[in-house]
Amino acid sequence: MARESFDKEIQFLRLLALTGDAYNRQQFAARLGISVHTYDKTLRYLKEMMNANQQGLTSEQDMELSEAIRYNHYESADPLLLFLYRAKSIKASEGVRFALLLSSMREQALTAMELMDICSEAMPADYPVPDEKTIRGDLKYMEEIGVIFRTDGKRPFRYRASTGLVDALSEDELIDLYDFVDILANTQIPSVQGYLLRDTLKKALRLRGLDTDITESHVYKYHFHSRILDEAHLYTIYQAIEARRKLTFLYLSPKKEKRYASKNTNPLFERESEGIWLTVLPLRVIYDHQYGRWYLIAHQTKQGVMKFRMEGLTGVELSDAVTAEEFDIRLAHAERNLQQSWVIDTMRPIPVKVRFFRPEGSKHDFVRERVELQGQWGTITDESETTFIYHIVVNGITEIKPWLRSFGSSCEVLAPSWLRKEFIAEWKEIQSYYEPVREDL
Amino acid sequence: MNPFEKIFNYQILSRLDETGAFALTSQERVWLKSMLQLEAAEHAFTPETLDKLHTLLQDEEPFHLQHIIIEKGRNKERHVYHPLLRQLRRFITGGQGFRLTMKLKHGGHKVDQTGIPYKLEYSMVKREWYLLWYGTRQHSLMSTKLRNIVEIHAWNLSAERAAAAKARLFELLEMRKRGALIEVNPLYNVELSRVLSAFSCFDKKVSYMEETDTYRIHIQHLADETEFLLSKIRFLGLRVKVIDEGYMKKRMLEASTKALMRYAASEPLP
Numbered sequence: 052m053a054r055e056s057f058d059k060e061i062q063f064l065r066l067l068a069l070t071g072d073a074y075n076r077q078q079f080a081a082r083l084g085i086s087v088h089t090y091d092k093t094l095r096y097l098k099e100m101m102n103a104n105q106q107g108l109t110s111e112q113d114m115e116l117s118e119a120i121r122y123n124h125y126e127s128a129d130p131l132l133l134f135l136y137r138a139k140s141i142k143a144s145e146g147v148r149f150a151l152l153l154s155s156m157r158e159q160a161l162t163a164m165e166l167m168d169i170c171s172e173a174m175p176a177d178y179p180v181p182d183e184k185t186i187r188g189d190l191k192y193m194e195e196i197g198v199i200f201r202t203d204g205k206r207p208f209r210y211r212a213s214t215g216l217v218d219a220l221s222e223d224e225l226i227d228l229y230d231f232v233d234i235l236a237n238t239q240i241p242s243v244q245g246y247l248l249r250d251t252l253k254k255a256l257r258l259r260g261l262d263t264d265i266t267e268s269h270v271y272k273y274h275f276h277s278r279i280l281d282e283a284h285l286y287t288i289y290q291a292i293e294a295r296r297k298l299t300f301l302y303l304s305p306k307k308e309k310r311y312a313s314k315n316t317n318p319l320f321e322r323e324s325e326g327i328w329l330t331v332l333p334l335r336v337i338y339d340h341q342y343g344r345w346y347l348i349a350h351q352t353k354q355g356v357m358k359f360r361m362e363g364l365t366g367v368e369l370s371d372a373v374t375a376e377e378f379d380i381r382l383a384h385a386e387r388n389l390q391q392s393w394v395i396d397t398m399r400p401i402p403v404k405v406r407f408f409r410p411e412g413s414k415h416d417f418v419r420e421r422v423e424l425q426g427q428w429g430t431i432t433d434e435s436e437t438t439f440i441y442h443i444v445v446n447g448i449t450e451i452k453p454w455l456r457s458f459g460s461s462c463e464v465l466a467p468s469w470l471r472k473e474f475i476a477e478w479k480e481i482q483s484y485y486e487p488v489r490e491d492l
Numbered sequence: 493m494n495p496f497e498k499i500f501n502y503q504i505l506s507r508l509d510e511t512g513a514f515a516l517t518s519q520e521r522v523w524l525k526s527m528l529q530l531e532a533a534e535h536a537f538t539p540e541t542l543d544k545l546h547t548l549l550q551d552e553e554p555f556h557l558q559h560i561i562i563e564k565g566r567n568k569e570r571h572v573y574h575p576l577l578r579q580l581r582r583f584i585t586g587g588q589g590f591r592l593t594m595k596l597k598h599g600g601h602k603v604d605q606t607g608i609p610y611k612l613e614y615s616m617v618k619r620e621w622y623l624l625w626y627g628t629r630q631h632s633l634m635s636t637k638l639r640n641i642v643e644i645h646a647w648n649l650s651a652e653r654a655a656a657a658k659a660r661l662f663e664l665l666e667m668r669k670r671g672a673l674i675e676v677n678p679l680y681n682v683e684l685s686r687v688l689s690a691f692s693c694f695d696k697k698v699s700y701m702e703e704t705d706t707y708r709i710h711i712q713h714l715a716d717e718t719e720f721l722l723s724k725i726r727f728l729g730l731r732v733k734v735i736d737e738g739y740m741k742k743r744m745l746e747a748s749t750k751a752l753m754r755y756a757a758s759e760p761l762p
Binding site: 057071074140197224226227238243245247248258267276286340392393456486 | 501503509511514522530532536544545567573577584585598612614618689690697727728734747748749750752755
C-alpha cells in the first residue's frame with residue numbers, strides 16, 4: 052500500500068494560516084496548483100475534522116475554517132493546526148472498534164478471545180463483527196505504538212491500556228503535569244508530540260470532572276503557529292539522518308507562486324512540474340525563531356551544502372544509505388560552514404561594526420537589553436554614556452540586516468562602508484514612503 | 493515516532509470521548525521523558541511527583557530527535573518555568589484575589605498591591621513569564637514580570653467585587669485593542685511568504701486586490717504591542733508600508749528621519 056501523504060493538506064493549511072480568506076476559491080486553488088473541485092473537497096474534509104475535534108470544547112458550531120485558524124491570543128492557546136495530525140484516514144468500523152477495545156482494556160486486562168466476545172456483544176449493528184485475525188491485528192498495532200501492553204508472559208496473553216501515567220497521579224499532580232506539557236509544547240521544539248499529549252491530558256482532566264477552563268490559565272505571546280505544520284517532515288528526516296540515508300523529494304521553492312503540484316494520473320493532462328526532484332544527504336535541520344520557519348541542511352554531490360525551506364518539501368522518501376565516514380565528513384563540513392551563520396547563510400564571513408544608541412528619555416536601556424538577548428555571538432564594547440559598539444563576524448549580511456534595521460534610529464552601521472551606504476539609501480527610501488507629499492506652488 | 497498515527501485520527505478521538513477512554517502512545521511518553529530532563533521540570537512539580545513521573549517513564553526509550561535540530565535567532569532564555577507558576581495558576585482557576593509586593597524597574601519596592609489574576613503570559617521574545625492582572629487600587633490592567641514579584645499572598649474579596657473587577661478587566665482589554673493596516677510593496681510579492689510569516693504571530697486578516705496584485709494586512713494588536721509591531725515593520729524594510737494615518741505612520745517617518753540624521757552627524761551624506 053502506498054504511504055499516505057499529507058502534502059496537499061499541509062500546503063493547504065499553511066496557505067490558509069498565512070493568508071486567511073484573502074483569496075477566493077479560484078485564486079486559492081490556482082495558487083495551490085489544484086482544481087477548484089479538489090479545493091472544495093479538501094476544505095470539506097478539514098472542516099469536518101475541525102468540528103469533530105472541537106466537540107465539547109467550544110459552543111461555536113460550523114465556524115469558518117479561516118476564522119478558526121485565525122490567531123486569537125487571549126481566547127485560546129489550542130493550536131488548531133494540530134488537526135493536520137488527526138487526518139490519517141481510517142475505516143468507520145475501525146474507529147468504533149478501537150474505541151470499544153480501548154475502553155474495555157482500561158478497566159481490566161483482557162485476552163484476544165475475551166475482547167472478541169465483547170465486540171460481538173457491543174459492536175453497533177451497522178458494523179461487521181470483527182474476526183479473530185482482525186482483533187489480533189488491532190492488538191499488535193496498539194502494542195507497537197504503546198497504547199496497550201501485555202500484562203505478563205503467560206499464554207493466552209492479556210492486554211491492558213497503558214494509561215498508568217495518568218491513572219497513578221492525583222488530581223493536583225495531573226494539573227501540574229498538564230501545565231508542564233502545555234508550557235513545554237508551547238516553548239520548545241519539537242512540539243507536535245507535546246501538543247498531542249496535551250490533548251490527551253486535557254481529556255483526562257475532563258474525565259476526572261474538572262472544569263474545562265482549568266486548562267485556560269496560560270497564554271503565549273507571539274507564536275508562529277504554522278511551525279507545527281513543518282514538523283510533519285521532521286520524523287522522516289530524523290529517520291534518514293539516523294540511518295545516514297539520502298532523501299528524495301520534489302522541492303517547490305516557496306518563492307514560486309504555486310505551492311503544491313498535484314500528481315495527475317492521466318499523462319495527457321500532466322502539467323510541467325514546477326519543482327525539481329532532488330536526492331540529497333540530510334545532515335541537520337535548523338529552526339529560525341525570527342520567522343518560525345524550518346530549514347533542511349543537506350549535502351549534494353554537485354552543489355555541496357544545500358539549504359531548503361522545509362515548507363517546500365513534498366513527496367519526501369528515504370533513499371540509499373552512505374557510509375559513516377562519508378556522513379561524518381559531510382556533517383563536519385556543513386557545521387563548519389554554518390558556524391558563523393546568522394541563520395543559514397554560508398557566504399564568506401564579514402566583520403560588521405555597529406553603533407547602538409541608548410533610548411532617550413528612558414532610564415531603562417531596552418536597546419542594550421535587546422542586543423544582549425538577541426545579538427548571538429557578537430560582542431559589546433562601551434563607547435560613551437549614550438552609545439556602545441557591537442562587533443560581529445557573520446556569514447554574509449542578508450540575514451543580520453533586517454535585525455539591525457529593526458532597531459530603527461537606535462542603530463548606526465559603521466562598517467563595512469558599503470553596508471553603511473546601503474542603510475542610508477534604504478532609510479531614504481523608507482522616509483519617502485512616509486513623507487507628506489509637497490505640492491509645488 | 494510517526495506523528496501521523498492512525499490512533500490520532502479525529503474520528504477515533506471523538507469515539508473514545510464518548511466511551512470515556514483515551515489512548516496514550518509511547519511517542520507522547522517519550523517526548524515527556526525528554527522534556528523532564530530539562531531544568532524546567534524541577535520547578536514544575538513537587539519532588540515526590542517528579543520521582544513518580546521518572547519511575548512511570550523509566551521503561552520508555554530515550555528520544556534523540558532534538559539532536560538533529562539547530563536553533564537560530566533565538567533569544568537568550570531567562571526561564572521556561574518560574575517557581576511561582578504553580579501557585580499563581582491555582583489562584584487563577586480558583587478566582588482567588590491576591591496581595592503582592594513587587595520590585596520596581598529602577599529600584600525600590602511597591603508594597604500591598606491588591607488585585608485579581610487574569611492569565612499567565614509567556615513572551616517568546618523576552619523568554620520569561622508575566623502575570624496579567626487587574627489592580628483593584630489602580631483600577632487598571634497590570635502586567636508584572638514574575639521575577640519582579642517579591643511576595644504574594646491570597647487576599648479575599650467579596651464575590652460581587654470580584655465579578656465587577658473581572659468585568660472591568662475585560663472592558664479594559666477591549667479598550668487596549670489597536671489596529672494597523674500594512675501594505676506589501678508589490679515589487680516584493682515574491683517574498684510574500686516571508687512577509688506573511690513575519691506577521692503570522694499577530695491576529696491578522698489579509699486582503700488581496702487582483703487588479704493591482706496588492707496585498708494588505710490588517711493587524712489587530714494590543715496597545716503595548718505597538719513597539720514590537722513597529723520593530724517587525726522596520727525589520728522588513730522596504731517590503732512593507734504602513735498605510736493608515738496615525739501613530740504608526742508618524743513613528744516610521746520619525747525613525748527614518750532620525751536614522752538619517754545619525755548618519756549625517758558622523759559624516760555628511762552624499
